[in-house]
Amino acid sequence: MKISTKGRYGLTIVVVLGTKYGEGPIPLRQIAEEQSLSEAYLEQLIPVLRNNGIVKSVRGAYGGYMLARPPSEITSGEVIRILEGPIQPVDGLDDVDVPQRELWKRMAEAIREVLDTTTIEDLMKTNDSASDGYMFYI
Template identity: 60%
Template sequence: MKISTKGRYGLTIMIELAKKYGEGPVALKTIAKANNLSEHYLEQIVSPLRNARLVKSIRGAYGGYTLANEPTEITAGDVIRVLEGPIQLVEGIEDEEPAKRELWIRISDAIKNVLDNTTLDDLAKHSKDESSKEGYMFYI
């Protein structure tokens, strides 16, 4: 399974919304600018997220998007499944010999476990931690 830019940028949108959760709607333009992404492409990605009821859209001058649920209730797996489809490492594993089939199943289960146990809150906190770290200053 390969996660496309659709899945990666979809997670970016959701992480940004999680970081701003409770502060009101966030415009896609703001997310696009902060992450150096195409606003037009983000508009295409947010539509399936809205249809899956992971985000809500608010119209108007101060409109934008908010998470439909708390960041602790939405997982990376929820987002990836909406944008990429089922999480499946190898197709047609039923035709594989038992040892290989077992390996592919174990790897797929491990990936699903990570995605389904990583919430947007986890990702938002990690993202905030990374941005607040100061680099070392060396004096010579």
């Protein structure tokens, strides 16, 4: 399974908003600048995240976006599914032989397990530990 820029950038938005959780709305422009990402591309992703209850928007001069729930309650699997669709390493499992089908099913389950047990808060902690010699890239 290959995660596209849509999934990676969407997860980046959510992690950045998680680091600022409780501080009020953050302008999308600020996220784009801090992460060196295209603001125009992020503008395409944010409505999908908003419509699916991951972020909420605040209008006005001091408006922007913030997480709709605490970072500990949002999983990376939820974000990836919203932006990328179902998590499956191959299409057309009915067309492959049984040994391969079982392999692909087990792989998909392992991927789901990691994504569904990794919260945004976990990713924030991983990112914080970068100063300890570890680096997490989204």
